Amino acid sequence: MRQGYSSSEACRIVGINLRTGKRWRNGWHSPPNGRKPKPPIHVEVSAPGPSRYLREDDRIHIADRLREKATIRQIAAGLGRSPSTISREIRRNGIPLAGNTSRWTYRPHAAHRRAQARRPRPKPGKIGCNPRLREFIDHHLRLSWSPEQICHALRARFPDQPEMRVTHETIYQALYVQGRGELRRELTKALRTGRAIRRPHRQSYKRLPRAIKDMVMISDRPAEADDRAVPGHWEGDLIIGKDHKSAIATLVERSTRYVMLARLPGDHTAASTRDALVEAVETLPAHLRRSLTWDQGSEMAAHKAFTVATGIPVYFCDPASPWQRGSNENTNGLLRQYFPKGTDLSVHTREHLDAVAAELNSRPRKTLGWETPAERLTKLLTEAS
Numbered sequence: 001m002r003q004g005y006s007s008s009e010a011c012r013i014v015g016i017n018l019r020t021g022k023r024w025r026n027g028w029h030s031p032p033n034g035r036k037p038k039p040p041i042h043v044e045v046s047a048p049g050p051s052r053y054l055r056e057d058d059r060i061h062i063a064d065r066l067r068e069k070a071t072i073r074q075i076a077a078g079l080g081r082s083p084s085t086i087s088r089e090i091r092r093n094g095i096p097l098a099g100n101t102s103r104w105t106y107r108p109h110a111a112h113r114r115a116q117a118r119r120p121r122p123k124p125g126k127i128g129c130n131p132r133l134r135e136f137i138d139h140h141l142r143l144s145w146s147p148e149q150i151c152h153a154l155r156a157r158f159p160d161q162p163e164m165r166v167t168h169e170t171i172y173q174a175l176y177v178q179g180r181g182e183l184r185r186e187l188t189k190a191l192r193t194g195r196a197i198r199r200p201h202r203q204s205y206k207r208l209p210r211a212i213k214d215m216v217m218i219s220d221r222p223a224e225a226d227d228r229a230v231p232g233h234w235e236g237d238l239i240i241g242k243d244h245k246s247a248i249a250t251l252v253e254r255s256t257r258y259v260m261l262a263r264l265p266g267d268h269t270a271a272s273t274r275d276a277l278v279e280a281v282e283t284l285p286a287h288l289r290r291s292l293t294w295d296q297g298s299e300m301a302a303h304k305a306f307t308v309a310t311g312i313p314v315y316f317c318d319p320a321s322p323w324q325r326g327s328n329e330n331t332n333g334l335l336r337q338y339f340p341k342g343t344d345l346s347v348h349t350r351e352h353l354d355a356v357a358a359e360l361n362s363r364p365r366k367t368l369g370w371e372t373p374a375e376r377l378t379k380l381l382t383e384a385s
Helices: 007-014 018-026 056-067 072-079 083-093 108-118 131-142 147-157 168-176 185-190 270-281 303-310 322-335 350-361 373-384
Strands: 095-097 100-105 233-240 247-253 259-264 291-294 314-316
Touching: 007 018, 056 072, 056 083, 056 108, 072 083, 083 108, 131 147, 131 185, 147 168, 233 270, 233 322, 247 270, 247 322, 259 270, 259 350, 270 303, 291 322, 303 314, 322 350, 350 373
Parallel strands: 233 291, 291 314
Antiparallel strands: 095 100, 233 247, 247 259
């Protein structure tokens, strides 16, 4: 059947009854005459390459060499293992002969099943055994911190307490593998995606280019914006609400990842977008108004009027090239945790948008060496003054 044959065809080839084949496959849970139940047939496919553990083929080799009266060291040399490994294997998984308990024999298949049954060794997780650690993770997940941010916060907060450190994968497993019961399932809603399971990455949808008059392409953007060394270069985009009737404009500073949000409750036409962006950036000092990079969305058709009003030149990305605004794309993904897709974005007030931006700007960021965007911007402003 592993070779692709059906159950009936496999039974015919082997030469057994169809009912017998079913019992072989599924095991015999209630055999006649009160005999011991039999487990189903299990065929292990050995993985290529070296293994930390002895495989079934290794145990067959041990049994064959024992029949040839080979020594433990000779068997170990043939398998490339330590002699203590072979000695321990025979001692643990050998069985006494029937009627003579002073003599032992080594049966490889039974030994392999016995070893496989011992391998799981279930034990409680680190998060489940440490209430203080669990409360710290629970609290920061509710603050919408990512598991990786929590992991580095633990290292900084408890440098001399190894029991208070876990990897971000341990936190994910505590959320996803609910048999452990280490973190409550509703905390998965605090993750960026809000999902309780992992999903594979899919190819993103590529939008067709739009014709915008007098576009200046990203290839003409000053070189100082590329290496992120000089602050004041921004990336922008819209996140769209239900039925495309409302939107929020997002601005991210490339050097500090500082976030600003602009409300577009009624529509996101070129005129509305221009006015909202002008209002958002008018409080910025002059040295933080160097450039704005946008995609080729029609909402930025009034880019020349925006430049006249603010003095900020606008550069447009190439078609289907979201990585040219990578910081903004990442930020929009974070914002979807607060503004889910398919919801009405017009219900969010100016004060709420400011609160969300402040929360994002107070989170430690891996790309900033675990500083927050607000701390990095304050440092740059202090140096400039």
